Amino acid sequence: MAITRRDFLKYTAVAGGALLFGVFDLDPIKAYAEANPPVWTTEALSVGVYCSGGCGVIVGSVDGSTITGGTAGKKYVVYVQGNPDSPINGGGLCSKCASSAQISTIVDPTLGRIPNPERITTVKYRAAGASVWTDKPYATAINEIAAKVKATRDANFTETEGALTVNRCNGIATLGGSSLNNEAAYLIGKLNRGLGVVYLETQARN
Ligand code: SF4
Structure with missing residues (x-):
């Protein structure tokens, strides 16, 4: 189905209203996030993946043995933040790169952090x-x-x-x-x- 600009604005307004009035239940995800603040064992410096701005990012990852459904010996990204030492972004990130850890892992309300099943690997x-x-x-x-x-x-x-x-x-x-x-x-x-x-x-x- 083709979505027009008008449709897109309508759906956005409806989704925003639904969030505002609590139609979607985000409590399980909020509870998981509060009980499991991001913890990473390996840190690497990199650049943002979504545009040529080249924002500096700090990427935190863990071994797969520590997350549900992960493969031991393989690294999974669980956290990304702006690099405060980068002269380009000074620690800030826009919403795209700020959420880029989700390319690797997501939080399932029941299973906790899992490898992103939607990731295309072929x-x-x-x-x-x-x-x-x-x-x-x-x-x-x-x-x-x-x-x-x-x-x-x-x-x-x-x-x-x-x-x-x-x-x-x-x-x-x-x-x-x-x-x-x-x-x-x-x-x-x-x-x-x-x-x-x-x-x-x-x-x-x-
Ligand atoms: S944080 Fe935003 S501006 Fe910076 S590299 Fe990523 S997409 Fe580009």
Whole structure:
């Protein structure tokens, strides 16, 4: 179902009202959060995952043996906060990165903290013309993408134009996304310029 902007505003107002008047029972989650303040055993410094702002974050994680349904020996993120030493955000975070620990784990009112069951851990692949999605490992997808890039580049490479050497590939275009940071955009630029790609947009204003 397509949701219009008007629908979205209506649903937001209804959900806000429901929260305000206690239609949703958040008490079990509140009680769990109060009884189980975030505790982490490993800490790492990183940057925000949702935009190219590059806010500094402190990421707290625990071993999987300590959470329901976790795998021992594997780390799970349970807490993320802004890094007060970062010159970019000085410890603040917007709501997106402030909730980014939920990419790894969530709190179930009954089971407590569990690995996020909605997290996608495989590549979703749909063959051209097919209607069914299948799971593929990342290694398979990366090899397939690399083979297609090489084939497309070989079939669309122009070495010279008249007396000029142009080394240009017009058969590939690259689009980036706003979560790319400066370093990622630099590497994508290097790779594509090396391939001769001229239709290059990283969305990072580099
Ligand atoms: S906290 Fe907000 S502004 Fe900062 S990196 Fe994350 S999404 Fe971007």
